[in-house]
Amino acid sequence: MPDLAGLLPPGEHLRITVFSRQLAPYAVCFLRHLAGRGHQLELIYEPAAGAAPFEPFDLSFCARAVADGDRGARRAWLRRPDAELPDAALIGGWIEPLERAAGRRLRRLGRPVACGIDNPWTGALRQYLGMAAAPFMLWPMANIAWVAGAPQARLAQRLGFSTVAEGLYCADVEAYRCDQPLAQREPALLFTGRLVSDKGVDLLLAAYREYRQQVESPLQLWLAGTGPMAALAQGQPGVHALGFVQPSALPGLMARCRALVLPSRLENWGVVIHEAAAAGLPVLASRACMAAGRFVRDGETGYLYEPEVVALLATLLRFHHLEPKVLQAMSRQSKDLALTWTPFLQAERFEALLRQSRTVA
Secondary structure, X not given: OOOOOOOOOOOOOOEEEEEEOOOOHHHHHHHHHHHHOOOEEEEEEOOOOOOOOOOOOOOOOOOEEEEOOOOHHHXXXXXXXXXXXXXXXXXXXXXXXXXXXXXXXXXXXXXXEEEEEXXXXXXXXXXXXXXXXXXXXXXXXXXXXXXXXXXXHHHHHHOOOOEEEXXXXXXXXXXXXXXXXXXXXXXXXXXXXXXXXXXXXXXXXXXXXXXXXXXXXXXXXXXXXXXXXXXXXXXXXXXXXXXXXXXXXXXXXXXXXXXXXXOOOOEOOOHHHHHHHHOOOOEEEEOOEOOHHHHOOEOOOEEEEOOOHHHHHHHHXXXXXXXXHHHHHHHHHHHHHHOOOOHHXXXXXXHHHHHHHHHHO
16 A cells, blocks of 8 residues: 555644444444544434444544434535535445535535445446446545455445545454453354344354264354344254343453354455454454455464355364464464554544545545
């Protein structure tokens, strides 16, 4: 990546509007670090939906934060005079028409707008249609593609963005930091996420049944989450269904177990992989989990496998028979890998993108 530092005059702080979907702890952490660099943030976001009783976030670091379920705050934003508009914006996607309108307005004023992209390039017909529509829908609303990783960068480049940068997602690394040796943690594997087919929950439970029949002293399996496949875990030996776990409790849960297992059939990224690495966990992830390409080194910090029962069973057996010193080396290297991308670096990179864009606008 090019060094973008120093393109914005030192001491210049920006007013930035962030249009976001429902908030997650890692997103709040990024925004807190961005505000900590002296920038004034306005956050307009979707309120939490569904039955999960999420705790509210502390957003006091924002100059203004609005849960905008009825789109009233977005409409009011569009009615502001030019003098009251921010210096830059981050838009969580391109689906919301009012947010596209906000991006177009700022771009007409020559101000940088970043569009978040977490969909990877798949070559689907819909993506080719998006390429055709990009000059009319995307280019006028944003000049920066802020993407999750390399698969998403390929999509952004095909959509015609000239500035594409990886780093949309980052775990709150400090919150998950854990120095407890794996041998002193409970003998358990952890799955955390929605209990649905895309997450491969049925694959995991089937492979785990076979695993228990083939080893002595099998590890437990903890399932943290809710969803329609929860019933599959009922009565299965060794499986502990924890139900919904507050995001604030997840670091403590990871600090108690010995590995994360994520057998997803479809996972556009998977910040939980970065979180687990920060907690010093070996990660057993399917190759469909795109964050694994960044935060798992096969055989060194965990294992990668195809999302199918036979491959997952082989991985569970392989992990089970590792010696303690090998497990601890995996844990140490996993933590080192997690530290290659932190919220501090994420905020620094995003600020540098805005600096570069303002220089060349």
